[in-house]
Amino acid sequence: MHSSSTQKATGTDLHIQAHNVSVDFTHAGQRNRVLNNITLDVPRGAFVSLIGPSGCGKSTLLKVMAGLLPPTEGSVQVAGMTPQLASEQRRIGLVFQEATLMPWKNSLENVKLLMQIAYKDRSDKEITERARAMLDIVGLSHALEKRPSQLSGGMRQRVSIARALAMDPEVLMMDEPFGALDAITREEMSDFLLEIWQKTGKTIVLVTHSIDEAIFLSQDVHVMATNPARIMETVNIDIPYPRDDATYANPKFGIATSHLRRLLKDGHSMRAAA
Structure with a gap:
């Protein structure tokens, strides 16, 4: 596993730029930091996933990038403009569970x-x-x-x-779109989504709980952790496209699975210890 190609793209190559983003929610007079100082760059035409334990802020980060939620601190740009303006110009498409x-x-x-x-x-x-x-x-x-x-x-x-x-839209943001589907249908939908991505060349950001789904679909997987909520590591999936059923048997798939599983366990341990 090594650092993601998303971190190497610069300038006009970047479609989404989130810099030092923090989000606070207030409940019963107490402030709770949901996202802490997150920086994330997504190149134009990339397919990336956000994965992490429940409650780590994946969906919140997606909402910030989609312009549905303003950050407490930091800034986000989509196609060189605020996500709110990008949404108004119909540059962002959203798909939910x-x-x-x-x-x-x-x-x-x-x-x-x-x-x-x-x-x-x-x-x-x-x-x-x-x-x-x-x-x-x-x-x-x-x-x-x-x-x-x-x-x-x-x-x-x-x-x-x-x-x-x-x-x-230029960017498709998807929040657990296959979460309510059975395992076989999920795999079929993963095949379908890759086909759509390869046909259209759109930038796709996917929130998922599934390690297999993240590896199969993505060029890069951003692993989130809690306490504080942040991106713990970005993992590049060094498996060539097109991907199909044989991809699951690729030794690199197994290596990526083990690495991501270990990161997620570490993230759970941090939350339990907090």
């Missing part, structure tokens, strides 16, 4: 929804064609008329990803 689809709308209508709100100058024909194209990319051209209740969990998440891609 729950697909959050409108239950009374079919797949096509769900994908069209954000475009109808954002693109007032586009005709319904243009929006429909774009939505159909995105559903085709995620392998759901056969399910355009199906409502969420008629879709499996994996299919609902594909619709959610198609909806995010329809806005053509």
Whole structure:
């Protein structure tokens, strides 16, 4: 394991820059530091993961980078601007663990929804064609008329990803998108997500609890720890793409698994000792 390539990119190569970011929450009059002095650079077109024990601040960091939560200290830039402005300019797409689809709308209508709100100058024909194209990319051209209740969990998440891609964001930020799926469906969705990344070249930041998922998908894995909440180590995954089922048998996969497992155990030990 060695230092990540994300730390070597500079200047215009960097798509996301988080510098000395800290976040405090106040509860019952007491201030709690959720993130402590985190610096993280993500190159344009990279696929990176955030992994760590529950409560270590992974989702909070993602929200800060997405412009949903202002940092208490430090700064974040996405595409050379504040994440709030990047979000307003639709440069950031978000996918959460729950697909959050409108239950009374079919797949096509769900994908069209954000475009109808954002693109007032586009005709319904243009929006429909774009939505159909995105559903085709995620392998759901056969399910355009199906409502969420008629879709499996994996299919609902594909619709959610198609909806995010329809806005053509530069950066896709994903918070445990496969967490509610069974093991086999998770693996299928990992294959699918890699295919989407390789087709579109978008920058992807993934929050996950799964070591295997992080290694299989990512170029770099940022391991977070608590007390204080921080990035403990960035691990470069030195396994070539494309990756497939044979990747899991690659000796480097086993080495990365052991290393990440040890780091996560250390992170848990630090939390227990605090």
